[in-house]
Amino acid sequence: MNKKCDIVIAGVGGQGIILVANIIGEACIYENLPVKGTETHGMAQRGGSVESHIRIGGLYSPKVITGKADILLALEPLEGARNLHYLKKEGFAIVNTSPIPILNSSLYPEIEKLLKEIKKITPNLIADDFTKMSLKIGSIKVLNVLMLGVCANIMPLKYESFKTAIKNIVKQEFLKINLKAFEFGYNYYYK
Amino acid sequence: MKKLYLLGNEAIAYGLIEGSVLYAFGYPGTPSSEIIEKLIELSKENSIYVEWSINEKVAYENGFGVSISGKRACVIMKHVGLNVASDIFMTSAYTGVKGGLVLIVADDPSAYSSQNEQDSRRYSFFAKIPCFEPSSPQEAKEMATFSFDFSEKFSLPVMIRSVTRVSHGKSEVVLGKIKKKEEKNGFVKNPFQFVMVPPYVIPAEKKLNEKQRIIKSYIEKLPFNPLEIKKDAKIGVIASGICYQYAKEYQNIENLNFSILKIGTYPIPERKVKKLLETSEKILVFEEVEPVIEEIVYRIAKDTNPNCKIYGKLNGYVPMECELSVEKVEASFKKLKGEKITFSSIHSYSSRPPFLCPGCPHIGSFYLLKKTFGKESIYPGDIGCYTLGIQLGVIDTTLCMGSGIGMAPGIARVEKRKNVVAIIGDSTFFHAGIPGLINACYNRANIVVAILDNRTTAMTGFQPHPGTGVIASGEKTKEIKLKDIVKSCGVDKVITINPYKIKKSLSILQKIKNKKGVKVIIFKCPCVLLTNKTKKKKFYVDVSKCNGCKICVGIGCSAIEFKNEKAKINILCTGCGICAEICPKKAMYKTNE
Numbered sequence: 169m170n171k172k173c174d175i176v177i178a179g180v181g182g183q184g185i186i187l188v189a190n191i192i193g194e195a196c197i198y199e200n201l202p203v204k205g206t207e208t209h210g211m212a213q214r215g216g217s218v219e220s221h222i223r224i225g226g227l228y229s230p231k232v233i234t235g236k237a238d239i240l241l242a243l244e245p246l247e248g249a250r251n252l253h254y255l256k257k258e259g260f261a262i263v264n265t266s267p268i269p270i271l272n273s274s275l276y277p278e279i280e281k282l283l284k285e286i287k288k289i290t291p292n293l294i295a296d297d298f299t300k301m302s303l304k305i306g307s308i309k310v311l312n313v314l315m316l317g318v319c320a321n322i323m324p325l326k327y328e329s330f331k332t333a334i335k336n337i338v339k340q341e342f343l344k345i346n347l348k349a350f351e352f353g354y355n356y357y358y359k
Numbered sequence: 360m361k362k363l364y365l366l367g368n369e370a371i372a373y374g375l376i377e378g379s380v381l382y383a384f385g386y387p388g389t390p391s392s393e394i395i396e397k398l399i400e401l402s403k404e405n406s407i408y409v410e411w412s413i414n415e416k417v418a419y420e421n422g423f424g425v426s427i428s429g430k431r432a433c434v435i436m437k438h439v440g441l442n443v444a445s446d447i448f449m450t451s452a453y454t455g456v457k458g459g460l461v462l463i464v465a466d467d468p469s470a471y472s473s474q475n476e477q478d479s480r481r482y483s484f485f486a487k488i489p490c491f492e493p494s495s496p497q498e499a500k501e502m503a504t505f506s507f508d509f510s511e512k513f514s515l516p517v518m519i520r521s522v523t524r525v526s527h528g529k530s531e532v533v534l535g536k537i538k539k540k541e542e543k544n545g546f547v548k549n550p551f552q553f554v555m556v557p558p559y560v561i562p563a564e565k566k567l568n569e570k571q572r573i574i575k576s577y578i579e580k581l582p583f584n585p586l587e588i589k590k591d592a593k594i595g596v597i598a599s600g601i602c603y604q605y606a607k608e609y610q611n612i613e614n615l616n617f618s619i620l621k622i623g624t625y626p627i628p629e630r631k632v633k634k635l636l637e638t639s640e641k642i643l644v645f646e647e648v649e650p651v652i653e654e655i656v657y658r659i660a661k662d663t664n665p666n667c668k669i670y671g672k673l674n675g676y677v678p679m680e681c682e683l684s685v686e687k688v689e690a691s692f693k694k695l696k697g698e699k700i701t702f703s704s705i706h707s708y709s710s711r712p713p714f715l716c717p718g719c720p721h722i723g724s725f726y727l728l729k730k731t732f733g734k735e736s737i738y739p740g741d742i743g744c745y746t747l748g749i750q751l752g753v754i755d756t757t758l759c760m761g762s763g764i765g766m767a768p769g770i771a772r773v774e775k776r777k778n779v780v781a782i783i784g785d786s787t788f789f790h791a792g793i794p795g796l797i798n799a800c801y802n803r804a805n806i807v808v809a810i811l812d813n814r815t816t817a818m819t820g821f822q823p824h825p826g827t828g829v830i831a832s833g834e835k836t837k838e839i840k841l842k843d844i845v846k847s848c849g850v851d852k853v854i855t856i857n858p859y860k861i862k863k864s865l866s867i868l869q870k871i872k873n874k875k876g877v878k879v880i881i882f883k884c885p886c887v888l889l890t891n892k893t894k895k896k897k898f899y900v901d902v903s904k905c906n907g908c909k910i911c912v913g914i915g916c917s918a919i920e921f922k923n924e925k926a927k928i929n930i931l932c933t934g935c936g937i938c939a940e941i942c943p944k945k946a947m948y949k950t951n952e
Contacts, residue, residue: 193531206527215714229604229608230604273920
């Protein structure tokens, strides 16, 4: 298995993107893999765009290089499209199709159009309403870990490492629902 | 050895502790805040004192006080914080220190959350204080530890210049052991060293200049500046801090044959630069933000190898502004080969800028200010969440901490017919607003000062300040009351209002609107995120009553949308009720649940 994998996680402040990156990073530690990452948040905790880069097997730059990401994990469709330039041809895109409106909602592009743009780069697109699935599990707050579960199938890390990382990072009171969401996402991939 | 996945800032905190720091002081500011936060977390088991100070100058003064009393201290701030601390910073190089004194400054290339991207390395040269620049979280930790010994060896403060991609970069970090150090005796009176009156200045300066010479040669032996000379390489790269990682990555991808000198210290290792110059035909310099190294390389090249061509920011081969990346390093190499650089055009989707949170009390404050003083008034602003009021047309200036109150009288002396309303937050007021307010009262200015008191330092992650009655550790302390301070600054007219209570507040504001002198309005209401009290009862719009006037949409609450010519309240509603109070058609109702 190739132990190198560049991932860009995109979404909106408050969606728990940094938690996802931390789980992946922690899992790398368990498997003794080098790892690099970085976040661009700054003022973004006030509902702005957030992007987090994580490089399994990364040795130098914490930032993913344009056109070199193996995986684009988008918790929001517009934010996915916004970061599409990172994705390499034939890379994997996992995209939540449930939008979070922008201030001038008339400027929000059609979801279908956004997905079409992504398909121009890669046929490996998994697009679905993961928000809906998270709500079914019990909370919109597990969207991040649910989508990580889907993504976990394509990352060069063991299933058990993810689970241990979740157990060590997620607060005790939310652990059960997060593990449930992760497993749901993990199994979703095979459906 | 314990290995953890850490943020650069967390790694720095561990490094400081491994360097047996005993006291830490700082003021919050992105991208530096997590260092103090991590130190607070680790403070109990390591028995260190950690403090959120009122501002960076006072933080540095505290650290200096600890140091000249023989103990190790660190002081932490963002780049612009050093402007505030620069007064004592400069002279502390003259006096020197006793216990190790380490200053950590986090620069923000690209200005992701800052008012400028000034390069702190310039300050290190300005003050003749040595500086380390880490290239990764691991190295940041090691430099933090090492700095204390270095500081004590040369009796000088030491600076560590981090940047966003190191402070907010992450990687696996191997922890080390805490170095035990010998105890120094406490404060010993020595006016010759610590009282900088004119007769003692020049001797102190001489000493400082002598130290420079010794440091310069000492630095050559440090492990932070590795030089790799490649056989038959015509190009030599000099890269500092995080830029070294970008250059190394590009070298690995393209399998390029170039020599490389990593710069991790200032002064830079000039002998190594000479060696590189002697073996290269071309030199490429990568650094963020200013051409600090490049300028020195030009000087050295003149004596060493005048035929060697130097490429960098000064001749347009490396961009002057913003952080660098592997892509930008690639572009420089391409330009060197005479190839055209085409940055692939990136999408044109509309941006998603940060905005005030739904239920933010500032939304009410801005509405009240606009309603009372109108669009034509002038609103000098300040630094905090409320800077986002720019989107509502209520912030006309933002330069530095406390500058709104400072410049307001100046504007008012010219624009005599207009209201000048300075807007400042509670933490910022304590930080740098007080002298400006006293000055305005003393010199008989005609201004309004709005203090948006949300009971925390919200923008940087809810750090306490003197007005909160809580210290860094979370323990209770004396609350320094804003209203008392404002009064004792000489303000005659000070009122406190609740920004959620629109109607009541409007009538109070009308009464003071036309009064002469300095008027202060304290908008007191805790940050909506701090209280975490999303009320169960939210609001909805009765569409039959809504006439689509858009007044509620205009207040800037992201819980209010406009669909099919009517207002619509979405799930983000926190139930603050501002929209219901201002709706002329009384179309907003509370949900039953």
